[in-house]
Amino acid sequence: MRKAMLAAAIAFPLFGSAALAEDTVKIGYIDPLSGGGASVGEVGFKTYEFLADELNAKGGILGKKVEIVPYDNKTNPQESLIQAQKAIDSGVRFLTQGNGSAVGAALSDFVTKYNERNPGHEVLYFNYAAVDPVLTNEKCSFWHFRWDANSDIKMEALTNYIKTAPAVKKVYLINQDYSFGESVRTTARKMLAAKRPDIEIVGDEKHPLLKITDFAPYIAKIKASGADSVITGNWGQDISLLLKAAADAGLKVNWYTYYASGTGGPTAIKQAGLNHQVYQIAEGIPNLGYAPADAFEKALRAKYDFSNFYPRAANEMRMFAAAAEKAKSLDPVKVAEALEGMEFQVYAGGTGVMRKDDHQFFQPMYIASFGERTEKEPFDEEKTGWGWKLVAKIDTDQTMLPTTCKMERP
Amino acid sequence: MSEITLSAAPPRPSITDNLKFYGLWIAATLVLAVLPKIFFSGTSLSTFSLIGISIIFSLSYNILLGQTGMLSFGHAVYYGLGGFLAIHAINIIGFHKWPVPLPLIPLIGGVAGLVFAMLLGWVSTKRSGTAFAMISLGVAELVASSALILRTFFGGEAGVSANRTKLLRLFGLSFGPQLQIYYLIAAWTLICMIAMYALTRTPLGRMCNAVRDNPERVQFVGYDPHIIRYMAFCFAGFFAGIAGALSAINFEIANSAYLGAVQSGTVLFATYIGGIGFFIGPVVGAIFVTLLSLGLSDLTTVWQLYFGLFFIAVIAFAPGGITGLFMMHRPLIRTGQLGRVLPSYLIALVPTLAMIIGLMLAIETTVHYTVNPDEDPHIKPFGIPFDAASPVTWILSAVLVIGGFLIARRTWTRVGQAWDEASNASREKALAA
Amino acid sequence: MLELIVISTLNGVLFGMLLFLMASGLTVIFSMLGVLNFAHTSFYMLGAFFGFQISRWFGFWPALFIAPVLAGLIGAAVERYGLRHVHKNGHVAELLFTFGLAFAIEEIVQIIWGKSPVDFRVPPSLDFPAFTIFSTNYPAYKMFMLLVSIGIFVVLLITLKRTRIGMIVQAALSHPHMVGHLGHNVGHIFMMVFGVGTALAAVAGVIAGPALVTQSNMAGLLGPILFVVVVVGGLGSLPGAFIASLLIGLLQTFAVSMNGSLAGMFGPLSPDYASTWLSDIWNVTVAQIAPILPYMLLVLILAFRPMGLLGTRES
Known part of the structure; x- marks a missing residue:
């Protein structure tokens, strides 16, 4: 029977390793496709497929068809490494992942060690949403490229905006109790103290990640503190539940968020009736009035029932194609070299640059608020009728931060 | 059915029985040695490595559930702590250049598991049954939540990573390639399997069975069931720690997912599906569940539904697990x-x-x-x-x-x-x- | 300070009552079948999703009655065709059966309603602030939740202690054979109790759905804490579950409102220790450990008073 079990072992691991097709460029998409994180992972996967179709309509990359191969990592770092190994075995040389900084750190580490131990078979890791600053600072790697602004950059942009908003006087910080939330609150404190010393931090809260069902006690605390603005890096249910509880208690503050636009966020804001009280910092939103982005948004919405959450994914795929064309090769080392320092016309208009020192992409950032729309805002979110409205644009040079990265090049 | 085979004192084995017995272990060794020659892709090697780790972990769990009758919802605590200690050991040893080779690291993990089992086990093993299950659940939640708070030791959500190639090299083995890791894990799997099998044959192993079946009688013959449960718990923690350390070596990272409820649930699934009444049961379960969880998600997006339904079917129709079904015949x-x-x-x-x-x-x-x-x-x-x-x-x-x-x-x-x-x-x- | 105390008490009671709504069903089932129903919160989730779907078709008020009945029927079927069959394989098998069931229910809910939260709203007739205290609004809906929970507690208590049905159920708990000999169908009673227990969970689901988020992970979020309530209160003790629910609700909300830490009490650590693991413990605030306090309570209770606060027997 033991043998029978082992015979079964033959079948399973070899399932993924179909013959290596030389006429396609495979990009391994490693993100949750089952379990709790799957709603986010599936939207990402479809967005990438949409972007691959866009590239293929123009003839692919160097004449080769682009294919996105999904790998389900169940948001677990260990599982991600297994899936990365699977992807590499089936001929994938470019990995992309976004959900979870823990996964991002594990993957970056894995890719670096893999390339060190398997010269000639290098693999690149394109990060589109893991925003922990360490990935482009202490733990930076030559094989990792990040298109999303890391949380420090977002805070830099956000505080540059707050510098110009005198109405903000008392700020409350509430964040999830893990590495990302921790980095949001420490940078917020540091940057606010430097740029607006008159602002008083009236509260600094850490709550457990994705475990709170009722935020009412936290809202009571915010209310008691007398804050006029709240800064939060919360995402997923932690942002929608927080806003819902605030509305229930009748808390009137302005919310400066990172991820209010995530699935369920707009619905919660509309339900809570927080008309233009919730702000979000991102590298692009619908309703910017930039024609190519609007056309993309329209086409994506026509095909799927979600909006474009990932302008950065568009930047990533388009830049990858441009870098390969520039290097005239799909060899990961050459693509990586071409990407370093590359300037690019980004999805939402303007120029972005992939900084050579740390492989962090810098791009114009936008602060937008969510609420009732005028004719200038054609797109709504999640069928709520409300949409994002541009509040401020922060140019690329206003988002530049120094890095502590000491890059080891091959 | 299993009680009879397990608890009756065995007659002195004949020569053919001996041959059969040692032949089985030698065959297992040969299979483990030859496997990577047949399936040499990176994916199959890492799959085999995971299976090996899972076998040790499930067997250690069965010391609790199958042999002593303690249902634990928090066995991953010892697995995870073993993994974390191993990762820190690799980093510290590599930094100071101490002459400790990588193959000895799992022992550190094992000792870590043992120490924590000794610390946390005394109170929880006072009782068996539901009270024990609930305490294990509480302890597991406590440790898993603390892992996110005590950032310096557990590395927060991102965890702690290490480079396994930076240790003292024996016979020129760098332990970079997966193949060498596979053999390391295979060797430890074999050692642990033999050790745990031997444990079931000792008087302690017999007393564990007795505690499971009738704790009152155990008291009548002069033993304290609490002490026996505690000792079984410590052994289980030790082997779980070894499994955790091997996993840390395999992935070169330890994070809070090691300690979590999912890990505890998986080992429970694997052990039960394999069959808790037989020594070989958890081995079969570990192989089966690892393959299923790795392979099924490639085939269908709703693999968890099939997994849940399959589990329900096993409980309802084959309470002895897969091994039980075969042994019935x-x-x-x-x-x-x-x-x-x-x-x-x-x-x-x-x-x-x-x-x-x-x-x-x-x-x-x-x-x-x-x-x-x-x-x-x-x-x-x-x-x-x-x-x-x-x-x-x-x-x-x-x-x-x-x-x-x-x-x-x-x-x-x-x-x-x-x-x-x-x-x-x-x-x-x-x-x- | 007074403001925070009053509001924390209110919030704690509200959360505690929601816990009790679920714990009441679980504790009755627990004491009957001797098995922790891991799928209990799955029925809470089913209640929320049924409530969402039915309120879409017929409105909220019919949903409040139909959804629990549906969930209760499913629960009764699970007992009749599943648990009863597994019973002969022992408690571990029963427990694992509900474990697998929870797994399957979550997946089925995901297949039918998707993985994102659904738009389940408070009915317009209850969508207004009931009163304002210290300039904080209290939604009428939360008051409604409170009233329903108290109502169910009173009705359950009276049914169990004062009526004939309650007597038979209680007798069936401790002496099933005797009750069987007296001509009652014990299997039937078990099925009924299981159905009523799951229906209670579903009531909690319909009520909590609009107030919290109706999503496929809502079962997993509340699962472990519910066991804490039942065990701390004492297995099978309804008043125990009531007290434990309130205790845990208040414990969590009050801990959240406190900012104290060892560093705050004794001053920061000397720089030598600032980057060691000691500093993690030193700087952690009471608010941060609020969610793990119930588990500490659980471990302590089980270690020192294994029968729970008001329980009368061990497991």
Whole structure:
């Protein structure tokens, strides 16, 4: 029977390793496709497929068809490494992942060690949403490229905006109790103290990640503190539940968020009736009035029932194609070299640059608020009728931060 | 059925039994040594490595559940702490250049598991049953939550990583390539399996069984069930720590997922599905569940549903697990009565399979309509293409499910009758002999 | 300070009552079958999703009655065709059966309603602030939740202690054979109790759905804490579950409102220790450990008073 079990072992691991097709460029998409994180992972996967179709309509990359191969990592770092190994075995040389900084750190580490131990078979890791600053600072790697602004950059942009908003006087910080939330609150404190010393931090809260069902006690605390603005890096249910509880208690503050636009966020804001009280910092939103982005948004919405959450994914795929064309090769080392320092016309208009020192992409950032729309805002979110409205644009040079990265090049 | 085989004192083994016994271990060694020669892709190597780790972990869990009758919902605590200590050990040893080679690191993990089991186990093993299960759940939640708060030691959410190649090299082995890691894990798996098997043969192992079956009697003969439960708990923690350390070496990272409820749940699944009544049970379960969790998610997006349904089916119809199902037939094989039941099995298999296929067809069609309603209805779950939009598919699945169920019910009754006849016959034969 | 105390008490009571709504069903089932129903919160989730779907078709008020009945029927079926069958394989098998069931229910809910939260709203007739205290609004809906929970507690208590049905159920708990000999169908009673227990969970689901988020992970979020309530209160003790629910609700909300840490009490650590693991413990605030306090309570209770606060027997 033991043998029978082992015979079964033959079948399973070899399932993924179909013959290596030389006429396609495979990009391994490693993100949750089952379990709790799957709603986010599936939207990402479809967005990438949409972007691959866009590239293929123009003839692919160097004449080769682009294919996105999904790998389900169940948001677990260990599982991600297994899936990365699977992807590499089936001929994938470019990995992309976004959900979870823990996964991002594990993957970056894995890719670096893999390339060190398997010269000639290098693999690149394109990060589109893991925003922990360490990935482009202490733990930076030559094989990792990040298109999303890391949380420090977002805070830099956000505080540059707050510098110009005198109405903000008392700020409350509430964040999830893990590495990302921790980095949001420490940078917020540091940057606010430097740029607006008159602002008083009236509260600094850490709550457990994705475990709170009722935020009412936290809202009571915010209310008691007398804050006029709240800064939060919360995402997923932690942002929608927080806003819902605030509305229930009748808390009137302005919310400066990172991820209010995530699935369920707009619905919660509309339900809570927080008309233009919730702000979000991102590298692009619908309703910017930039024609190519609007056309993309329209086409994506026509095909799927979600909006474009990932302008950065568009930047990533388009830049990858441009870098390969520039290097005239799909060899990961050459693509990586071409990407370093590359300037690019980004999805939402303007120029972005992939900084050579740390492989962090810098791009114009936008602060937008969510609420009732005028004719200038054609797109709504999640069928709520409300949409994002541009509040401020922060140019690329206003988002530049120094890095502590000491890059080891091959 | 297992109580008899496990708890009766064994007669002195004959030479053929000895040969059989040692032959089995030698065969296992050979299989482990030859495997990577046949399946050499990176994926299969890492799959085998994971299976090895899972085997040690499941066997250690069975010291609690199968042998001592303690249901734990927090066994991953010792696995995870072993993993964290191992990662820190690799980093510290590599930094100071101490002369400790990588193959000894799992021992550090094991000792870590043991120490924490000794610390946390005294209170929780005071009671068995539901109270023990609940304490283990509470302790697991406490440790898992603390892992996110005590950032310096646990590295927060990102965890702690290490480079396993930076340690002292023995015989020029760098332990960079997965193949070397595979052999390291295989060797430890073998050592741990032998050690845990030996443990079941010691007086302590026997007393564990006694505590499981009748703690009052154990007290009458002068033993304290609490002490015996505590010792079993410590051994289980030790081997879980080794498994955790091997996992840390394999991934070169330790994070809070090691300690979490999912890990504790998986080992419970694996051990139970394999069969808790037999030493080999958790081994089978570990192999099976690891392959299933790695392979199934490639085949269908709703793999968790199949996993849950399969688990329910095992509990409802095969409480002895996979191994239990096979072991049930041992007396029949011995007396040559297997031929009596096989035909009825084959007959029952056809409608049962039809019902399962119909069910899968229905599930996949539903999934298509609710999850991806706008996409092409020609879907390909499990690599089998069919058209989810065509009424033929719906009718077919309905016919398969309903028809299969009705016929299967009758055929399984016949299996039951055949089984009774065969086992009666084999009992008579055994008595006659 | 007074403001925070009053509001925390209110919030704690509200959360505690929601816990009790679920714990009441679980504790009755627990004491009957001797098995922790891991799928209990799955029925809470089913209640929320049924409520969402039915309120879409017929409105909220019919949903409040139909959804629990549906969930209760499913629960009764699970007992009749599942648990009863597994019973002969022992408690571990029963427990694992509900474990697998929870797994399957979550997946089925995901297949039918998707993985994102659904838009389940408070009915317009209850969508207004009931009163304002210290300039904080209290939604009428939360008051409604409170009233329903208290109502169910009173009705359950009276049914169990004062009526004939309650007597038979209680007798069936401790002496099932005797009750059987007296001519009652014990299997039938078990099925009924299981159905009523799951229906209670579903009531909690319909009520909590609009107030919290109706999503496929809502079962997993509340699962472990519910066991804490039942065990701390004492297995099978309804008043125990009531007290434990309130205790845990208040414990969590009050801990959240406190900012104290060892560093705050004794001053920061000397720089030598600032980057060691000691600093993690030193700087952690009471608010941060609020969610793990119930588990600490659980471990302590089980270690020192294994029968729970008001329980009368061990497991």
